[in-house]
Amino acid sequence: MTEGVFTCKADLELRLQCHIVCSHLSRTQLSFVFAVCKQKLKAAQLSSFTVLHTPCSHLFKRHPQSERSMSDWVGLKMQLSSVLWSPKLLLQLCISTLHGILASVFLKVRQWTAGACRGTITSPVSPVDSKQDQSNVQNATTPTSVNYHFTRKCNYKCGFCFHTAKTSFVLPLEEAKRGLKLLKEAGMEKINFSGGEPFLHDKGEFLGKLVQFCKQDLQLPSVSIVSNGSMIKEKWFQKYGDYLDILAISCDSFDEDTNQLIGRAQGRKSHLDNLYRICDWCKQYKVAFKINSVINTFNVDEDMAENITKIGPVRWKVFQCLLIDGENAGETALREAERFVISDQQFQEFLERHSSVSCLVPESNEKMRNSYLILDEYMRFLDCRDGRKDPSKSILDVGVKEAICFSGFDERMFFKRGGKYVWSKADMKLEW
Secondary structure (H helix, E strand, O other), X not given: OEEEEEEEEOOOOOEEEEEEEEOOOOHHHHHHHHHHOHHHHHOOOEEEEEEEEEOOEEEEEEEEOOOOOHHHHHHHHHHHHHHHOOHHHHHHHHHHHHHHHHXXXXXXXXXXXXHHHHOOOOOOOOHHHHXXXXXXXXXXXXXXXXXXXXXXXXXXXXXXXXXXXXXXXOOOHHHHHHHHHHHHHOOOOEEEEEOOOOOOHHHHHHHHHHHHHHHHHOOOOEEEEEEOOOOOOHHHHHHHHHHOOEEEXXXXXXXXXXXXXXXXXXXXXXXXXXXXXXXXXHHHOOOEEEEEEEEOOOOOOOOOHHHHHHHOOOEEEEEEOOOOXXXXXXXXXXXXHHHHOOOHHHHHHHHHHOOOOOOEEEEOHHHHHOOOOEEOOOOEEEEOOOOEOEEEEEHHHHOHHHHHOOOOOOHHHHHHOOOOOOOOHHHHOOOO
């Protein structure tokens, strides 16, 4: 039985402590509880937001914009008490806890079954199993390059999207930073922020602070972003451009009507105008520019060579449309991507037609499926080996080495597809 403590500190050093009893809740689940309380705390005009962790408690500090009387804090205490113990929140906590238990049981069963098939496990609770688990953790893969999908929300509706808006959850900033620090300590050299649309949350400020933290505090060799480009403003480059190595903009076609058919658009706004504008900003603020394209039934016959050559990105990533059960395929999916899928032969023909483009980096379904380390919004590694995204435990709860054992990551394929390249702008020798 652990106890979480919310601490709201006023300018007059007044303190209000509201205690909640959280039986066997993980850090990630506690973060969920804190997020639910956000709306009530906003009513008290509390501006800054910090999460601190100690071995025995979880502390939330909020600093008000103006001084308040003791009676105001007593009123706030009553509001917090009502929201913390509301039937709705308790139901959400029960569901979240049950989900975590079922996920844990599923992972244990799958691990035992896989081991039994290899003849290495004689009992699910045997000493041999325990020693093997310890060995797996000790020999865990180094997370050299990590893709952190910190939000699933997006303002586009791309029909083949394989990381859809199934939740609106985003970790508190300090928790996200703590996870990134754990990854750096485990050997991470490159972080790529993605979504959803990463510039959508907090109008890009949340993303900017993470980018700055990774480059300035963690001293990572490479910090990159994948975006649809629709939410990026020049003032973001002015504030955070120095800390960013690579910005990739997703563009599947150089025909506006095709982008509309795919869903790579918001209303009738020009996706291509944003692409060219951001390309110019990248040159101005010395950020390496990259283009990502998903090849599907709507663009497989298009010739993009002339446009790509004219723009001159440092890399042009060309992906074969991929189906992921529960994301863009299956009964529970938010997308129906089956109509976007192309054959291996069609993908190969597209690559041959663009073989003259020197910056082209092709990624078939085979190369892509298991060669990425993907963290979801809860900082769980996602295993895509079985055509779906099965989550590990959060690195915030069990650490990187234990969580990465369940990632399904194929390090050999990572290097084979060119996952490690010159990814720091300081080493690219680009002419700005």
